[in-house]
Amino acid sequence: xxxxxxxxxxKVAAHWSGLAITYEGAVEVLRAAGIDPAAARAEDxxxxxxxxxxxxxxxxxxxQQAGISPGERVLDVGAGVGxxxxxxxxxxxxxxxxxxxxxxxxxxxxxxxxxxxxxxKVTVMNASALSLPVESANFDVVVxxxxxxxxxxKDQLFGELSRALAPGGRLALHEIFSGEGxxxxxxxxxxxxxxxxxxxxxxxxxxxRGLGLSPGEFVDESELGQxxxxxxxERWGPAADANKTASGLAPEVLKKRVAASRAMEHNLRVGSLxxxxxxxxxxx
Ligand SMILES: C[S@@+](CC[C@H](N)C(=O)[O-])C[C@H]1O[C@@H](n2cnc3c(N)ncnc32)[C@H](O)[C@@H]1O
Numbered sequence: 001x002x003x004x005x006x007x008x009x010x011k012v013a014a015h016w017s018g019l020a021i022t023y024e025g026a027v028e029v030l031r032a033a034g035i036d037p038a039a040a041r042a043e044d045x046x047x048x049x050x051x052x053x054x055x056x057x058x059x060x061x062x063x064q065q066a067g068i069s070p071g072e073r074v075l076d077v078g079a080g081v082g083x084x085x086x087x088x089x090x091x092x093x094x095x096x097x098x099x100x101x102x103x104x105x106x107x108x109x110x111x112x113x114x115x116x117x118x119x120x121k122v123t124v125m126n127a128s129a130l131s132l133p134v135e136s137a138n139f140d141v142v143v144x145x146x147x148x149x150x151x152x153x154k155d156q157l158f159g160e161l162s163r164a165l166a167p168g169g170r171l172a173l174h175e176i177f178s179g180e181g182x183x184x185x186x187x188x189x190x191x192x193x194x195x196x197x198x199x200x201x202x203x204x205x206x207x208x209r210g211l212g213l214s215p216g217e218f219v220d221e222s223e224l225g226q227x228x229x230x231x232x233x234e235r236w237g238p239a240a241d242a243n244k245t246a247s248g249l250a251p252e253v254l255k256k257r258v259a260a261s262r263a264m265e266h267n268l269r270v271g272s273l274x275x276x277x278x279x280x281x282x283x284x
Contacts, residue, residue: 005101005128008152012195015190016080017104019256020081020105020108025247026115027115028248029047030044041090042086042090043090044116045116051080051146052174053224053228054221054224055228058174058221059087062084062277063092065172066141067170068088069093071093072093072094073166074096075139077142077147079098079124082108082112085109089118090118090121096121096123098122099125100125101129103126110124129147129151129160132163132164137166141170141172144171144172146176149176150195150197154207159211173204173280175278176198177198177204179272184263186260188257212282212283213282214280214281215278218276218278220274222271223268225264226265226269229265230261232257233261233265236249240254
């Protein structure tokens with residue numbers, strides 16, 4: 001990656017590199033489901049390639065809220081292993097650029113794109129959202145899912161997202177915000193406060209307006225998020241407790257993810273965290 005990465009960025013990238021599905025893990029999951037990896041389709045990966053609450057259903061809801069249409073240029077910022085990027089290309093016909101800070105995850109995204117034959121529609125860049133290696137005003141839709149809560153430099157981040165948007169373009173956010181009351185730790189993205197940068201929804205809205213964007217309705221998915229984490233605990237808790245692998249994830253990864261889900265479920269239930277979707281239009 002060309003530009004300097006911040007100390008917080010280094011910690012964040014290492015955190016996700018250790019928690020996300022690997023290429024080998026994905027292939028193992030496909031084989032276990034009786035799917036020949038050489039014949040795999042993007043949708044065969046979606047149960048394991050999305051790192052956000054609500055998984056595929058949330059990605060589809062965001063794509064529809066943003067009105068992603070065939071041929072549109074979509075920038076997916078903090079794309080992880082590229083699950084949503086592949087969905088936007090495969091189901092909605094978009095031409096996608098994925099930007100991901102972690103070199104490990106960016107490489108996995110690239111290999112999974114190749115595996116399911118989407119390399120010509122999805123380009124992966126290993127870079128920071130704080131300095132996007134893209135031309136200004138070049139995207140119809142800029143998407144960001146579960147990323148801002150771990151980036152302290154909010155003005156710089158949203159300045160970059162807005163710079164990438166074409167006039168009339170849409171910024172589609174599926175993000176996590178602070179609520180009222182104490183947080184229980186660890187969070188899904190942070191084992192300690194130095195790795196977290198939550199803000200209230202209202203501050204994010206004010207920043208968007210200050211950048212000339214018009215935010216639409218916030219669709220609160222906190223209850224769905226709570227159920228999502230209950231489901232993770234139910235599905236992976238027994239394997240984590242028994243020191244076993246599941247869904248292509250190693251036991252130590254499962255343990256960390258289940259511990260985070262227990263705290264996340266609590267925080268969403270008591271209202272110290274909120275999650276939801278929002279589309280803001282670039283009025284320029
Ligand atoms: C919770 S995951 C979400 C991944 C993906 N958006 C998804 O929903 O499947 C957060 C991702 O944001 C990436 N990220 C964090 N800070 C970033 C930055 N400054 N620039 C680019 N990516 C970043 C992390 O490496 C991680 O892959």
